Amino acid sequence: MKHPQKRFWRAASRIHHRLVSEEPPSQLKLPFEDWWHCDRLIRKRQQAQRRGWDLAVLRLERELQTGVAQLIKQLTTLHGELSSGLPQQISFVRELYAELLALEEEFGEVKLDLRAQTISVSTEPIELEGVYLGPFEICLDFGNQNTDGSLHYRVIAREPNPAITNDSVTHPHVQSEVVCEGEGQMVIHRSLEQGRLFDFFTMVASLLRTYNPDSPYVALSDWDSVECTECAVVIAANEQTRCENCEITLCMECAKDCTDCDCPFCHECLSRCNTCHGDCCSSCMQQCIQCSADCCQRCLLEDERCSDCDAEETEETNEELQETPDSAANPVPATAVQPDCLGETVVPA
Amino acid sequence: MKLLLINNDGGGFADYIEVPAETTVAQLFEQKMGDAKARDYLIRVNRQPCPPNQRLQDGDRISITPTKIEGARS
Numbered sequence: 001m002k003h004p005q006k007r008f009w010r011a012a013s014r015i016h017h018r019l020v021s022e023e024p025p026s027q028l029k030l031p032f033e034d035w036w037h038c039d040r041l042i043r044k045r046q047q048a049q050r051r052g053w054d055l056a057v058l059r060l061e062r063e064l065q066t067g068v069a070q071l072i073k074q075l076t077t078l079h080g081e082l083s084s085g086l087p088q089q090i091s092f093v094r095e096l097y098a099e100l101l102a103l104e105e106e107f108g109e110v111k112l113d114l115r116a117q118t119i120s121v122s123t124e125p126i127e128l129e130g131v132y133l134g135p136f137e138i139c140l141d142f143g144n145q146n147t148d149g150s151l152h153y154r155v156i157a158r159e160p161n162p163a164i165t166n167d168s169v170t171h172p173h174v175q176s177e178v179v180c181e182g183e184g185q186m187v188i189h190r191s192l193e194q195g196r197l198f199d200f201f202t203m204v205a206s207l208l209r210t211y212n213p214d215s216p217y218v219a220l221s222d223w224d225s226v227e228c229t230e231c232a233v234v235i236a237a238n239e240q241t242r243c244e245n246c247e248i249t250l251c252m253e254c255a256k257d258c259t260d261c262d263c264p265f266c267h268e269c270l271s272r273c274n275t276c277h278g279d280c281c282s283s284c285m286q287q288c289i290q291c292s293a294d295c296c297q298r299c300l301l302e303d304e305r306c307s308d309c310d311a312e313e314t315e316e317t318n319e320e321l322q323e324t325p326d327s328a329a330n331p332v333p334a335t336a337v338q339p340d341c342l343g344e345t346v347v348p349a
Numbered sequence: 350m351k352l353l354l355i356n357n358d359g360g361g362f363a364d365y366i367e368v369p370a371e372t373t374v375a376q377l378f379e380q381k382m383g384d385a386k387a388r389d390y391l392i393r394v395n396r397q398p399c400p401p402n403q404r405l406q407d408g409d410r411i412s413i414t415p416t417k418i419e420g421a422r423s
Contacts, residue, residue: 180421181420182420191357199357203418206414207418207420210418212419212421
């Protein structure tokens with residue numbers, strides 16, 4: 001027996017021991033969760049109908065269709081299980097060994113860590129709807145079990161390209177290395193309970209190669225999108241901008257241009273010009289030397305006063321002129337008469 | 350002859366079934382899966398890929414697994 005095969009045999013033996021040593025969880029369970037999900041959708045649909053929200057009604061009908069199909073599937077499975085009359089079947093060691101050999105053939109390499117009690121295979125690089133997600137490692141931790149008695153496993157992105165809005169989402173259906181199995185939940189868990197390792201790994205790999213646009217953690221269409229810091233709306237990469245001052249990400253609605261420099265800024269980094277009431281950034285905003293009011297460069301006059309102060313002074317000057325009619329009647333001559341010889345000196349030729 | 354059939358479409362339950370001798374993989378699929386399309390499933394006999402016309406043997410282990418399994422958020 002070759003060395004790797006010996007390790008496979010030891011792993012198979014340990015997994016078998018783990019599976020038979022645990023009390024098998026009850027298999028017969030009515031699909032209450034799916035039932036209540038459909039019930040909620042029906043009530044929401046009725047509400048939407050009463051309010052005349054036609055689009056919402058259509059969307060809820062589509063969701064209900066999927067929900068009912070899932071419910072039928074679960075009930076059919078339960079029926080099939082009852083009809084088969086077979087008790088929980090756990091693979092023998094030799095079958096588990098055969099599963100490991102088949103895995104190696106299917107995935108090219110099976111990584112066994114007997115000390116950490118893990119078995120891993122890697123998928124090919126996965127790309128869904130033009131979004132490159134990279135290869136994933138499916139790691140079965142046969143030393144640990146979940147609270148429901150099933151073996152624990154993780155899905156690790158080998159070349160992570162997480163969603164911009166959430167670093168822990170490395171795949172539309174994987175968050176923090178945990179897969180949300182959706183319709184595959186029962187079959188995946190059953191394959192683990194029965195020690196059908198080949199079925200387990202191939203089904204998880206199939207799930208990773210499939211995209212369900214109805215229920216992702218982050219939709220692929222939003223994969224490279226970010227949230228606007230101000231309004232929290234998800235925005236595509238080509239529809240976002242940044243505040244020139246604090247550099248937060250903004251949607252086009254929340255970003256306001258400075259009236260002077262035309263650069264985009266967030267609400268916090270803009271002030272209002274006291275004269276024109278336009279939005280102005282701190283670099284462009286100035287103060288009137290007379291009243292210290294905030295004023296944009298367009299409204300500040302050449303003498304660095306705001307138009308209000310300027311108008312006020314013009315008014316005051318006019319008033320002064322009106323108050324002194326004599327001086328207006330006898331204007332001071334432009335050139336004052338100087339005393340004779342005052343300030344004169346002889347300049348040599 | 351007696352076979353072990355593992356249907357991973359839906360619940361993933363395993364069952365021993367009796368089929369006539371000389372039954373092929375395609376015939377068994379049609380019998381058990383009805384209108385489902387074979388191209389949407391990975392069918393294996395004793396963990397090996399198989400052609401549709403492969404004749405089944407007594408004691409064979411057949412697994413039928415959908416090629417697309419949709420995950421979900423909750």
